[in-house]
Amino acid sequence: MNQNETMIRFSEIKKQYGDFSALKSINLDISRGELFGFLGPNGAGKTTLIRILTGIIKPTSGKVFVGSFDLFAEPDKAKSMLGYVPDRPYLYEKLTPLEYFDFMGGLYNVPAEKIQQKGEEMLKIFSLWDRRHELIESFSHGMKQKVAMSAAILHDPEIFVVDEPTVGLDPRSVKLAKDFFRELANRGKTVFLTTHTLSVAEDLCDRIAIIRNGDIVALGNLEELQKRASMPGNDLEAVFLKITEEEQATINPV
Amino acid sequence: MNSFQLVGPAIKKLRRVFSTRNRKVLYSLLLGSLILAGAIYYGLFRFLDYVGRAPMLGETLGPIVGSLLVSKLLEMLLMTVFFMILFSSVIAALSSLFLTDELTVLMSSPTSIGAIFRSRLILMTVESSWMVLIFFMPALLAFATALKANWIAYFIFPGFMFIFVLLPNLTGAIAALLLASFFPVRQMKKVFQFLSILVLTGLIFFLRSLEAEKLLNPSYFKDVSQYLLSLQLPLLQYSPSTWLHQASMTLFRNNTGEAIWQFMPLFLVTATCFIIVNIMALKVYRYSWQKSMEAVDNQVRSLEWVRCAITWPFRFFKPDFRVIASKEITIFMRDPAIFSQIFMMAAIIFVYGYNLSILPLKDIPTLYSGEINDTLVFLNGPFIGFIIASIGMRFVFPSISMEGRAFWAVKSSPVNPRRILQIKFIVYLVPMLLLGVILCAVTNSVFQVSQPVLFWLSYINVILITLVITSLAIGVGAIYADFAADSPLKIAGSYGGFVYMILSGLYVINLLALESYPMYRFFHSRFFVVRGPTAMILLSLSAVLLLACTAAWIYLPFQKGLETIENYEPE
Numbered sequence: 024m025n026q027n028e029t030m031i032r033f034s035e036i037k038k039q040y041g042d043f044s045a046l047k048s049i050n051l052d053i054s055r056g057e058l059f060g061f062l063g064p065n066g067a068g069k070t071t072l073i074r075i076l077t078g079i080i081k082p083t084s085g086k087v088f089v090g091s092f093d094l095f096a097e098p099d100k101a102k103s104m105l106g107y108v109p110d111r112p113y114l115y116e117k118l119t120p121l122e123y124f125d126f127m128g129g130l131y132n133v134p135a136e137k138i139q140q141k142g143e144e145m146l147k148i149f150s151l152w153d154r155r156h157e158l159i160e161s162f163s164h165g166m167k168q169k170v171a172m173s174a175a176i177l178h179d180p181e182i183f184v185v186d187e188p189t190v191g192l193d194p195r196s197v198k199l200a201k202d203f204f205r206e207l208a209n210r211g212k213t214v215f216l217t218t219h220t221l222s223v224a225e226d227l228c229d230r231i232a233i234i235r236n237g238d239i240v241a242l243g244n245l246e247e248l249q250k251r252a253s254m255p256g257n258d259l260e261a262v263f264l265k266i267t268e269e270e271q272a273t274i275n276p277v
Numbered sequence: 278m279n280s281f282q283l284v285g286p287a288i289k290k291l292r293r294v295f296s297t298r299n300r301k302v303l304y305s306l307l308l309g310s311l312i313l314a315g316a317i318y319y320g321l322f323r324f325l326d327y328v329g330r331a332p333m334l335g336e337t338l339g340p341i342v343g344s345l346l347v348s349k350l351l352e353m354l355l356m357t358v359f360f361m362i363l364f365s366s367v368i369a370a371l372s373s374l375f376l377t378d379e380l381t382v383l384m385s386s387p388t389s390i391g392a393i394f395r396s397r398l399i400l401m402t403v404e405s406s407w408m409v410l411i412f413f414m415p416a417l418l419a420f421a422t423a424l425k426a427n428w429i430a431y432f433i434f435p436g437f438m439f440i441f442v443l444l445p446n447l448t449g450a451i452a453a454l455l456l457a458s459f460f461p462v463r464q465m466k467k468v469f470q471f472l473s474i475l476v477l478t479g480l481i482f483f484l485r486s487l488e489a490e491k492l493l494n495p496s497y498f499k500d501v502s503q504y505l506l507s508l509q510l511p512l513l514q515y516s517p518s519t520w521l522h523q524a525s526m527t528l529f530r531n532n533t534g535e536a537i538w539q540f541m542p543l544f545l546v547t548a549t550c551f552i553i554v555n556i557m558a559l560k561v562y563r564y565s566w567q568k569s570m571e572a573v574d575n576q577v578r579s580l581e582w583v584r585c586a587i588t589w590p591f592r593f594f595k596p597d598f599r600v601i602a603s604k605e606i607t608i609f610m611r612d613p614a615i616f617s618q619i620f621m622m623a624a625i626i627f628v629y630g631y632n633l634s635i636l637p638l639k640d641i642p643t644l645y646s647g648e649i650n651d652t653l654v655f656l657n658g659p660f661i662g663f664i665i666a667s668i669g670m671r672f673v674f675p676s677i678s679m680e681g682r683a684f685w686a687v688k689s690s691p692v693n694p695r696r697i698l699q700i701k702f703i704v705y706l707v708p709m710l711l712l713g714v715i716l717c718a719v720t721n722s723v724f725q726v727s728q729p730v731l732f733w734l735s736y737i738n739v740i741l742i743t744l745v746i747t748s749l750a751i752g753v754g755a756i757y758a759d760f761a762a763d764s765p766l767k768i769a770g771s772y773g774g775f776v777y778m779i780l781s782g783l784y785v786i787n788l789l790a791l792e793s794y795p796m797y798r799f800f801h802s803r804f805f806v807v808r809g810p811t812a813m814i815l816l817s818l819s820a821v822l823l824l825a826c827t828a829a830w831i832y833l834p835f836q837k838g839l840e841t842i843e844n845y846e847p848e
Contacts, residue, residue, distance in 0.1 A: 074846070077685075077688075077689040078688065078689055079685055079688045079689050079846065079847055080846040081844075098691070098693065099691040099692075099693065100691070102689065102690060102691040103691045105689070107685075107689045109685055111682075113681065113682035113683045113685065114683050114686070115604060115608060115681075115683045115686075116681075116683075117607065117608045117611040117612070118604065118607060118608070122604075122607065125600060125603075126600045126601075126603070126604045126686075127600075127686060127690075128596075128600070129596040129597060129599055129600025129601075130596075130597060130600060130601075130686075130687065130690035130691065130692050131690060131691060132596050132597070132691075133596075158611070174686075
């Protein structure tokens, strides 16, 4: 397994909504086994970039490579390598968790026995096994998030994309999720996550990008970001606020 | 805030729907609607005009019996409209009064419960009635024209209809409030099943007790006077449709004052229901809504064996087909309102089949027998097409919207949108085709056609219509998908549902127009045989045009729907 292999490449990604530029020109490479955090204030463009990566929306221009596949030229091959958990876990409410796993697994061509085995394992990890016969509509936000997370790994994706993974989760589940992401990265999988919980990013991520107004304004590990903000030894929260405020001041000088 | 202000967001949403649409599409839709309405109006007017004169019964008896038959048909039509709206309104009321998301905000606001209730009542009345009214209005106005009504009648009749439509909605709201007081609204599947079976059984017994076939055949009666008497008797005493029927007949015969007087019972009953429903709302609405919030659906065990039996064969298909088809059927069967819809459609199919089976075709004089049987067989396909279109509107059209906000899961998967639409198309086409062909076979068995080719033509028509209707339902359903909608009924009753019905109607007109020349030739050939290259060329041209048009009607909506889905950006 080549740890330097680029698993995700964004090349000149732009997204325009009328006159509004949601993403200006994103260039970013993420390697195999990397746990990559994508941070930014509300409306900065994090979710837009994640949706482009998962093929849910199309960019106005630019290219995305997943592994060696061009996402827009070979979407089926590229998407097979991705597992995605959205920020709001909208699921098929009239299905039970096991039926939902069967559905998601089928879309990724996973054999039924493997879906059954993996689904069972994940429900037990997330303490949902006793509720396996209930419809998802009766689940809380956090429980749905756990179901979505479990479904995303059924096909053993090379890249795990998570938008706001800890929202709605109880502290025990946050710990479980964090351990789970770390374990994935240790197994050589790439994890791409966005979060507002800076402590999660600080604890977990190998590299972090900060996006503001559709542009990446800082990129590197915590040390590099501290240097960029001229705040050595400070925590990520202080660094993040400094960088985003500086950028805001550059855009709107008093 | 008053009720009308609370309806404001819905009006703004409607305005947005129209303002964001392409003008050309809107004008084409308007033109299509006018063509369809014109075809229904003119076709029915000609039919009623003929029935009204009943020339086969002679110059004296014909107009007397004919006008009574026209009156009876109007009564049946009004009764059908009433029951259709009544049945839809109970489900619409449960959805509008208890299950919409915005109620949480409204109920937690200082707005009065009466205003909230009335605003929901206005919305549910519009939702459950507008399409039924639009499609039945040309037919009802055809009666006015056939009965030679003056211009005043055309202004007063819509007012009558407004009150008439309000009543089943008020009754639906009363029923919903009562049901919600005793049962948890979110666990109503069994209640719906029970109600649906009750209504269907009631309808079958009622239709059987009418013995309408006797009205079409005077030989059942001892003498003419008894026959005329039976035609004059109302189908149901003291019912809203009977009151409206009597008032409308008087109105169409230009006795306006008397008509308004006859309409009074209906007006008073509606006003009373309005008062009752308001009192009930003030007393129980908030309580029953709070109760509905406590209960959560958990109906997975209900009818599981049926679901398993239906989805079992899919295990032999490719995984993507298996899971999409199984998910489609599972969600369909777990929708609490779906059974009432199935029973309603079953009732329509039953009524159609039953009415055909009781037609006294064997008693028709031999001279007319061939023509009437042949014509009915020819029209059987398009009639079944309308039934299939109604079924498609309720079950197939909402299928894309019902993916809901979970559609991201499919969009981010390796299965491409074309494959998803293809699977949906096949999953819905098979049962629709089966239903259409079986219905065609059963109903064709009552006819005695002069040429078996007409039977085959009716099967071809049903197959072509079903193919187009399924493609329209999937394609137009994708173009006008509302992923935030909470009920298939709402989706079916939306702007997109209307577009789908208009397009379905236009295809049927297109099919009939292209088959009119071959049919004309067919009927003509009884009297003298037509030979020659021109006839053959024109006949072949009709067939080729029909197939080409059908292919376009299948391909275009599907392709347009596919483009919409490909460009759709979920929340």
